[in-house]
Amino acid sequence: MKKVNIILAVIVGVLAIGLTMLGAGSMVGAQSGFLSWLSPFLKGGAAVQQGIGAMGQGLKTLDQLEADHRRLVTENMELRASNQILRDLEIENNRLRVALDFRERSLFRLVATRVITRDASTWWNTIKINRGFEDGVEAESTVITDIGIVGKTTTVSKNEAIVLLITDENCKIGAYVEGSREKGIVSGVRVQNAMEPELQMNFLSKNANLQPGQKIYSQGVGAVFPSGLLVGTVKSFRQRELDGQAILTPAVDFSTLSDSFVIVGEK
Amino acid sequence: MRDALIAMGLVVGTFLLLVLQEFIPPMGFLSDARVNLIPVLFCYGAMILPFPLMLVLAVAIGLMSDLATLQVVGGSAEIGLGWSVLFYLFVGLICQGLRPLVLRGHWELHTLMSASAAISLPALQFAMITFRRMEAGGIFYSSDVTWKILGPGIITLFVAPVFWFAVTWVVGRSSGFQRMREIER
Numbered sequence: 001m002k003k004v005n006i007i008l009a010v011i012v013g014v015l016a017i018g019l020t021m022l023g024a025g026s027m028v029g030a031q032s033g034f035l036s037w038l039s040p041f042l043k044g045g046a047a048v049q050q051g052i053g054a055m056g057q058g059l060k061t062l063d064q065l066e067a068d069h070r071r072l073v074t075e076n077m078e079l080r081a082s083n084q085i086l087r088d089l090e091i092e093n094n095r096l097r098v099a100l101d102f103r104e105r106s107l108f109r110l111v112a113t114r115v116i117t118r119d120a121s122t123w124w125n126t127i128k129i130n131r132g133f134e135d136g137v138e139a140e141s142t143v144i145t146d147i148g149i150v151g152k153t154t155t156v157s158k159n160e161a162i163v164l165l166i167t168d169e170n171c172k173i174g175a176y177v178e179g180s181r182e183k184g185i186v187s188g189v190r191v192q193n194a195m196e197p198e199l200q201m202n203f204l205s206k207n208a209n210l211q212p213g214q215k216i217y218s219q220g221v222g223a224v225f226p227s228g229l230l231v232g233t234v235k236s237f238r239q240r241e242l243d244g245q246a247i248l249t250p251a252v253d254f255s256t257l258s259d260s261f262v263i264v265g266e267k
Numbered sequence: 268m269r270d271a272l273i274a275m276g277l278v279v280g281t282f283l284l285l286v287l288q289e290f291i292p293p294m295g296f297l298s299d300a301r302v303n304l305i306p307v308l309f310c311y312g313a314m315i316l317p318f319p320l321m322l323v324l325a326v327a328i329g330l331m332s333d334l335a336t337l338q339v340v341g342g343s344a345e346i347g348l349g350w351s352v353l354f355y356l357f358v359g360l361i362c363q364g365l366r367p368l369v370l371r372g373h374w375e376l377h378t379l380m381s382a383s384a385a386i387s388l389p390a391l392q393f394a395m396i397t398f399r400r401m402e403a404g405g406i407f408y409s410s411d412v413t414w415k416i417l418g419p420g421i422i423t424l425f426v427a428p429v430f431w432f433a434v435t436w437v438v439g440r441s442s443g444f445q446r447m448r449e450i451e452r
Contacts, residue, residue, distance in 0.1 A: 019349025034334040
């Protein structure tokens with residue numbers, strides 16, 4: 001190998017080692033900038049994905065319309081087609097009404113968000129949402145649905161934010177068990193199946209004896225998660241040498257999660 | 268100039284691939300392993316481009332990969348910026364060593380290197396995460412971990428040859444690679 005090449009390789013190596021020593025603030029700043037670059041592509045991709053998802057239904061309607069024109073369908077068939085469309089609108093209307101109602105009755109100021117992409121990395125459970133600091137979203141903000149806690153924001157760019165899901169081992173929530181004085185720390189499991197995620201609640205008392213179906217709520221300790229938000233329900237409980245551990249089913253169904261809210265302050 | 272254009276194309280390709288990979292769902296049949304085709308692009312560049320451009324690729328691709336997957340939680344990152352640059356630098360040095368064989372027509376080396384890199388990267392990441400979380404959660408291992416590490420490599424084994432021949436066919440005639448192959452013969 002040429003001497004020049006060896007020197008160049010050493011320079012790149014030293015540069016890379018220097019990068020690994022950057023502070024968290026600089027890293028977040030760099031990632032935020034990179035996310036802003038990715039933003040138009042991610043939004044475009046999400047729109048295409050949504051379009052593809054809705055294509056089947058759209059084509060079906062067009063086929064029906066073509067058939068209507070070709071065969072001069074009877075009035076009865078037209079009414080049935082209209083009825084079907086109204087039913088779809090009713091379902092969508094109900095879904096939006098639930099979301100709106102939740103936002104109105106919530107104690108917090110909420111920003112409605114939509115999931116752009118999910119689970120892009122191998123070892124962390126994350127999603128990207130379509131709101132950033134322009135919409136008032138900050139790092140370490142709680143993300144919820146009308147059912148329970150989704151996770152917390154980590155890196156926030158202009159129009160996007162990364163959300164660390166509660167199914168990730170790094171997302172820790174102080175929580176209590178409904179109807180008891182039992183408290184513990186809820187976190188995700190390091191590597192698990194995304195279709196059936198579980199949470200673990202550690203540091204419970206040894207004799208807690210939790211029953212399946214008991215609800216777990218956030219305790220409100222720490223600066224991120226407010227108290228009283230549903231985290232999940234108990235699936236099983238086991239005694240360990242020094243404490244008790246419960247396995248929980250998350251309240252939110254992450255496989256179908258599309259709409260969520262970021263808490264940006266109190267009302 | 269041609270080599271620089273190829274390098275630029277690979278950097279742009281990496282950026283677009285990172286966007287595309289955001290929309291590829293995890294592979295359920297491989298314990299939700301993720302598709303990672305970045306090593307395929309990098310190994311191609313590292314095997315056909317001269318040494319300085321390989322270094323440029325290692326920096327650009329490593330930095331973009333890190334920025335796409337970086338997780339800063341509670342004021343610290345488990346795997347900071349720059350680790351992928353070091354990883355791709357190491358892979359690139361091996362690729363440069365294999366370059367004379369590749370230019371003699373051993374395309375399978377590209378597939379093997381791509382798959383090795385696609386397996387090594389998540390394996391190293393998992394080792395780093397385990398080390399960082401040693402106090403909090405201890406050592407964790409399950410069959411899911413094995414498949415999450417091997418999965419990208421298995422997919423790469425199928426994709427890398429297709430990528431190699433497609434790109435060589437498209438840009439081969441105008442690239443230094445084709446010219447060097449001819450000289451070699």
